[in-house]
Amino acid sequence: MKEKPSESVLGTNLLHAKSHNRRAILDAVRRSAGLSRADITRITHLSAQAVSNLVAELEEAGLLLAGEPVRQKRGQPARPYRLNPEGGFAIGFQLSGTQMDAVLVDLLGEERARSSLQINHPDPEKTVDLLVAASRDIIIKSGLDPDRNIGIGIAMPGPVGIAGPTGIAPGWENFDLASAMTAKAGCPVFVENDADAAAISEKLYGTARELDNFVYIFIGHGLGAGLFLDGRIVRGAQGAAGEIGHIPIMVNGRKCGCGRQGCLERYVSLLALYDEFDAAHRDDLVLDHNLTRLSALSPDDAPVRHWIDQAALHLTTTFQIISSMLNPQAIILGGLLPEPILTALWQKVTKLQDVDGPTPTGAHLPVHIGDASTYSAARGAAALPIYQEMIPDFQNMLKVRD
Ligand SMILES: [Zn+2]
Numbered sequence: 001m002k003e004k005p006s007e008s009v010l011g012t013n014l015l016h017a018k019s020h021n022r023r024a025i026l027d028a029v030r031r032s033a034g035l036s037r038a039d040i041t042r043i044t045h046l047s048a049q050a051v052s053n054l055v056a057e058l059e060e061a062g063l064l065l066a067g068e069p070v071r072q073k074r075g076q077p078a079r080p081y082r083l084n085p086e087g088g089f090a091i092g093f094q095l096s097g098t099q100m101d102a103v104l105v106d107l108l109g110e111e112r113a114r115s116s117l118q119i120n121h122p123d124p125e126k127t128v129d130l131l132v133a134a135s136r137d138i139i140i141k142s143g144l145d146p147d148r149n150i151g152i153g154i155a156m157p158g159p160v161g162i163a164g165p166t167g168i169a170p171g172w173e174n175f176d177l178a179s180a181m182t183a184k185a186g187c188p189v190f191v192e193n194d195a196d197a198a199a200i201s202e203k204l205y206g207t208a209r210e211l212d213n214f215v216y217i218f219i220g221h222g223l224g225a226g227l228f229l230d231g232r233i234v235r236g237a238q239g240a241a242g243e244i245g246h247i248p249i250m251v252n253g254r255k256c257g258c259g260r261q262g263c264l265e266r267y268v269s270l271l272a273l274y275d276e277f278d279a280a281h282r283d284d285l286v287l288d289h290n291l292t293r294l295s296a297l298s299p300d301d302a303p304v305r306h307w308i309d310q311a312a313l314h315l316t317t318t319f320q321i322i323s324s325m326l327n328p329q330a331i332i333l334g335g336l337l338p339e340p341i342l343t344a345l346w347q348k349v350t351k352l353q354d355v356d357g358p359t360p361t362g363a364h365l366p367v368h369i370g371d372a373s374t375y376s377a378a379r380g381a382a383a384l385p386i387y388q389e390m391i392p393d394f395q396n397m398l399k400v401r402d
Contacts (some may be wrong), residue, residue: 092382158193
């Protein structure tokens, strides 16, 4: 970047819950609102004096709110503490070559604003400018105090940071988006591929809250998987673990953008669904970046039904492979499909699994429906800076390399 790093253009980030102990307290209160100082002391194993000091600090910083003192069975009345939803917020982006969707969520993960911008395969530098401008706009839209910005998360088609057929545009191969963005935005920035971001969102807010081993299948314009195994995201040697879209599944099958034929995502993706329509309809769907035309489709439309039947067949085989290789507790199906179509696909997959019987590992592999929202990856991206501030072992979960 030519410009010198700015102090901060998107908030002063006065939160800085950087110490492990502060995070431990925030995490305890996040898990159960209404804890007293004595409860926090018991849960965190910190000294009563340390808890007293840190709680006062966090209250002063606007991260914790104290309720009216509650009378105890014995001893002094104790104040219950909870997170201040407006104590901080984060912005999550979902970036593709043609679309930049953003959500702004508060400290509790509640959405406070969203925005959407069409783009045309911008180069990396231009994209950074667009992201910074969009961040400013969505903060204004939310009406929240810009100084309360904790950070920015960006989800993009993976693999992130290496050359690949699912990249946004030429010129992105070796671009370090996180560093460039941090320099311009002046706040912490996380970059994840969309499948991993959506998987993290499910782990933190969704159906995977209690799971330590699951695979998230992200059906977007292409197809990817987020592998959350043994309590952490698995990235692989080049960050491409879970790039299942280009597994060859059909000999002499449909031509793929990667130059080969019969790749899985040529059958299981939005673009594969669009291919079921005649040329005019297909173009309408492809060019409709807001996905409003997609949302209007019904699983009972003949082309959609045909796609579901095909996709379910290929997914069932894929799930058997995943089950044998990784032995997850569950598979979560999500991405950009509208909820009725995702549900119909899930029903079909479940039916096929019943026909196939148990997997070689014994039990039936449960398949769940994840957050069916066009903003699922953006929400996951927004969770990254927030949980970085609040969960003591979050880095471990992400296993980010320094
Ligand atoms: Zn391919």
